[in-house]
Amino acid sequence: MSLHTDASPGLQAVPAEAESVPDGAQAHFEQLLAEDSRIEPRDWMPEAYRKTLVRQISQHAHSEIIGMQPEANWITRAPSLKRKSILMAKVQDEAGHGLYLYSAAETLGTPREKMTEDLIAGKARYSSIFNYPTLSWADMGAIGWLVDGAAICNQVPLCRASYGPYGRAMVRVCKEESFHQRQGFEILLELANGTGAQRGMAQDAINRWYAPSLMMFGPPDDDSPNSKQSMAWNIKRFSNDELRSRFVGMIVEQVKVLGLTLPDDSIRFNEDKQQWEHGPLDWNEFKEVLAGRGPCNAQRLARRREAHEDGAWVREAAAAYAAKQAAAQKTEVA
């Protein structure tokens, strides 16, 4: 299956040369932002903008790739063939998202190889949520509903991100994510209407995934140093707390359909601020997981590294074969 990404081969990434700013380039960049237009790979852009994007897009790609693991954990044990098929397709979509996003990042001049090396060396970050274990089948539902749901709240505004290849990749990603969220909700709905054990499994999964999914929006606004600049660059459109509040408002209604509860008694709508509020989150835990001390950090990275290292001989074979074919073709032409 071929994956068409937005990184069309015709577009050449601009080499990073921070020191030389062509005449009028900065003004043109500012103008594009002011018009809310797209910045394309051929356009001049400030180094800091480029770096921020590479960091954000590659982190996003890594999250898709590491995020395959907690769900792949249940592919072989899925309790019906239909569910097995849906779960396989979902995890496969995530590999596809990783591919579009790596391609978008490559238009900024950073090769996928380098991003992969950074990931397996533990130098790059990915979403902390994937460092939590999937302990029951209901976690497949909770991840779809809460984790993919939070990701959609974060990602829909990114479809309008100022960097063209990123925004366009996000349009595709969001379409598939909304399908993922619906299938997650459907898993939970089936469990909630099932046996007592199934219902208990569903509630337990929601209890475990609720707080980590709220923390996916990032630290509170007054503790989020990079947000302001990203908003000025039209990469980020809403603050962490705005998006989190919006998400809480959605799930507080949806959980009623399930006939289950959220493990938070403090959720309420603040009329003055016109915002949903939730109970305190354990930001210490968030920082611990971010710092590599979560339940599955080591396991996830080890698995990615192992797959990469075990596959080295295959990639080398493919490269050697391609080189031989190219050489043979050259000889034929000559």
Place this chain on the structure above:
Amino acid sequence: MSSDSATRITPGNALRPEDIVAAGNKAPADVAEYALRLGDDSLILAQRLGWWISRAPELEEDVALGNIALDLLGHARSFLSYAGSASSRTEDDLAYWRREGEFRSAHLFEQPNGDFGRTIARQLVVSFYQYELYTALMSSTDSTLAAIAAKAVKEVDYHRDHSAQWVLRLAGGTEESRRRITRALELTWPYAGELFEDDELAVSLAAAGAAVLPSSLRERFDAGVGAVLSEAELEVPQVPAAPGGGRRGRHSEHLGYLLAEMQVLAREHPGASW
């Protein structure tokens, strides 16, 4: 997923397991037993291949092996739904509630994934076998089997291409990859023979035009695989055939573990729906 995915279901050419159930055609007992063989082959291999997703040598290969696993699972669900119609059992009744000795898959499908070379060697044999099988089965007098085969053959054609392309790359890549694919083919080849063995059921169903006589596929299989191996400058392995017995429910040591993992959750919750 991109629009040219082999697994994309579009209205018009869709043949879902649900459609087979809805059509309400009840398989005769012997056809059901035959469908069980084909369904189990694909189910067991899909279960094996599903393991690769998130572990493949390249992201593109996570996608490709995932796609193949999904196709096979789709074929399995169709065959099992039809097989179950004879005894009022669902695809899940058959997948999750049969014992090891009741599975009818050939030994090749349950062989461990091994390294990527082993998986590709197994894919080579399976995809070329299934392509010939489904091509012939499209002419079955049993309209449900013919319809499942007509859909499956298009997908299996991609699987053939995938495995052949990899055999060429591994054989013509590095010394290491050539050593590995050569060894992988030697380890895989003993299990090819079972696919082409005739037995009473196959002979009688083939005579009636409902099934394909396994031995009749051997020549075209040898020609197809032989062409790939020859282009890769590899020899057809000269190794003795393994005894087989899967069609009678006699399996290798590997199947029990695979089933234990596949069935564990469903069996913890008898009667539950998911």
